[in-house]
Amino acid sequence: MTQDALNIIRAEIQKANNILLTAYHRYDGDAVGCELAMFWALKKLNKNPLVFNLNMNKQASPFKFMKGFESIEYDIKKLEGCVYNLIITFDSGEFPDIENIKKAVGNPRVINIDHHKTSSYYGDINWVESARAATGEMVYELIKFCGVSLEIDIAIPLFVAISTDTGRFTFPNTTANTFKIAGELMEYIKDLSLIYTQLYCNKTLEELRLQAECIENLRVEKDGKIVIVALSKEVFKKLHFYPEDFQDYIDMIRSIKGVEVALLLREENNKVRASIRTNGKVDAAELAQRFGGGGHSRASGCTFDAPLDSAVNKILAVLNEFAF
Ligand SMILES: [Mn+2]
Numbered sequence: 450m451t452q453d454a455l456n457i458i459r460a461e462i463q464k465a466n467n468i469l470l471t472a473y474h475r476y477d478g479d480a481v482g483c484e485l486a487m488f489w490a491l492k493k494l495n496k497n498p499l500v501f502n503l504n505m506n507k508q509a510s511p512f513k514f515m516k517g518f519e520s521i522e523y524d525i526k527k528l529e530g531c532v533y534n535l536i537i538t539f540d541s542g543e544f545p546d547i548e549n550i551k552k553a554v555g556n557p558r559v560i561n562i563d564h565h566k567t568s569s570y571y572g573d574i575n576w577v578e579s580a581r582a583a584t585g586e587m588v589y590e591l592i593k594f595c596g597v598s599l600e601i602d603i604a605i606p607l608f609v610a611i612s613t614d615t616g617r618f619t620f621p622n623t624t625a626n627t628f629k630i631a632g633e634l635m636e637y638i639k640d641l642s643l644i645y646t647q648l649y650c651n652k653t654l655e656e657l658r659l660q661a662e663c664i665e666n667l668r669v670e671k672d673g674k675i676v677i678v679a680l681s682k683e684v685f686k687k688l689h690f691y692p693e694d695f696q697d698y699i700d701m702i703r704s705i706k707g708v709e710v711a712l713l714l715r716e717e718n719n720k721v722r723a724s725i726r727t728n729g730k731v732d733a734a735e736l737a738q739r740f741g742g743g744g745h746s747r748a749s750g751c752t753f754d755a756p757l758d759s760a761v762n763k764i765l766a767v768l769n770e771f772a773f
Contacts, residue, residue: 454576455594458537458560461574462491462595465534468498469554473541475750476505477694478613478648481512481521483539483562483588485606488517490592493600501528503546509693514647515609516602528553537562540584540610542743543569562587567734567743579745582622585610589630604637605644613648616700620747621729655690656697662688663698663713670765674709674773676702677765679757682716691717699724709773710736714753714760721753721760730773739767 462468470487472480484500491498505523512518522528533554538544542565551559561572564587566579581587585607592603611631615623618631638644662684668677678698685691695713703711703726710733711726723740726748727733733749740763742751753760 451576451578451590454574455591457574458562458576458591459595461535461558461560462494462496465557466497467531467533467535468496469528469533469536469550469557470498470500470539471536471550472502472539473544473546474503475541475694476502476510476512477540477696478512479583479585479610480540481510481515481518482606482608482610482613483584484521485512485515485517486585486588486592486603486610487537487539488520489600489602489606490595490597493597494595499533501550503550506691506693509691511648511651511694512609514644515606517606525549525553531555533557535560538572539563539588541565542567544571547571562591564745565734565743566745567738567749569743582620582624582627583611583614585614586627586630589634599634599637601637601639604634608634608638608644609648612644613696622745622747653690655688656692658688659684659690659692660698660701663702667702671768673705673707675712675765675768676705676708676710677712677714677761678702679761680713680715681757685715695724699726703728710768712761712764714757714764716757721755721757723751723753723760723764725749725751731768731771736764736767736771740764 470484488498488500500521502523531554535557536559538561558573561575563577564579564581564584568577589607663678666678699713709728709730713724714721725733725737733747734744737744737749737751740751
C-alpha cells in the first residue's frame with residue numbers, strides 16, 4: 450500500500466506546478482511540520498508551493514521559529530484568483546473546509562496524507578496509515594521517494610512533526626522506525642537543544658497562567674481515573690490569551706498518577722472543543738466518534754454545539770458505558 454501510494458502521489462506532484470499545502474483547523478507540530486518540510490522539498494523540485502492554514506492564529510503558534518513559517522497564508526481572500534494544480538492535506542482526519550478551499554483555487558485534486566484511524570477519506574487520493582506515529586514519518590518517506598535529498602530546512606520541521614506527535618518519543622505509537630527516521634534527521638540538525646528550547650522552554654507568562662488556570666479548574670471523577678478541565682471563554686478573556694495548541698495542557702493533566710482519561714474542554718466561538726487523552730484502557734478515538742469527532746487510540750478530539758457544562762456531562766455520561 451505504501452509503495453502504491455508513493456508512486457501515485459509522486460506522479461501527481463510531477464504533473465503539478467502550483468501546489469497548495471494545507472491542514473484542517475488544528476495546526477499542531479505534526480501538521481505544520483509536514484507542511485513546511487513539504488514546502489522546502491517542493492521548492493527543491495522547482496515547484497511553486499504555498500502553505501495555507503485557514504484562519505490560523507500565527508501569532509499564538511509555537512512553530513514560528515521554523516523557516517518558511519512567515520510565508521504561511523491564512524486568509525482565504527488572498528487565494529481568490531490564484532490557480533493551484535494540486536492540494537495536499539496533512540494530518541487531518543476530516544476536512545469540512547476542503548470544498549471552500551478547492552473552489553477558491555480552481556478545483557484541483559486533493560491528496561490526503563494522514564495517520565488518523567478515523568479518517569473520512571475526503572481526498573481524491575488518500576494515503577492513510579494509522580500505525581504511523583506521525584504524518585511526519587510518511588512525509589519523510591514521500592520526500593525521499595521524490596528524490597529530494599534532506600537538508601536542515603526539511604529535517605527540522607520533520608523532526609518537530611515526529612517529536613511532538615510522539616510526546617518527545619514517549620507515547621506508545623513510537624516505533625523502532627520512528628527512531629530510525631529521527632536518527633537520520635539528526636544528521637542534518639546541528640543543535641537539537643535549539644529546537645527543544647523553541648518548543649518547550651519558550652513559555653510566556655500567559656501560557657503559565659493558563660496552566661495555573663487548568664490546575665485550578667481540575668475536576669476528578671471515578672476515583673481519580675477521569676480528570677476534566679473545562680475552560681470557559683471568560684478564562685481566555687481574563688488572560689487575554691488563546692493558544693493555538695493545547696497539547697501541553699492536556700499532557701499535564703494526563704500525567705497525574707492513576708488517570709485513565711484526561712479531558713480538556715474549552716469554549717471557542719460558541720462551540721466547545723474537547724481534547725481527549727487516554728492511558729490505554731479507553732479508546733480515545735471511539736469516545737470522540739460518539740460525538741462526531743475522531744483521532745487516535747490514545748489521543749482524539751471532538752466538538753460540541755452545547756454549553757460547557759452540558760458538554761462535560763455528555764462526555765461523562767458516555768464514559769459510564771466504557772469499562773475501565
Ligand atoms: Mn499527527
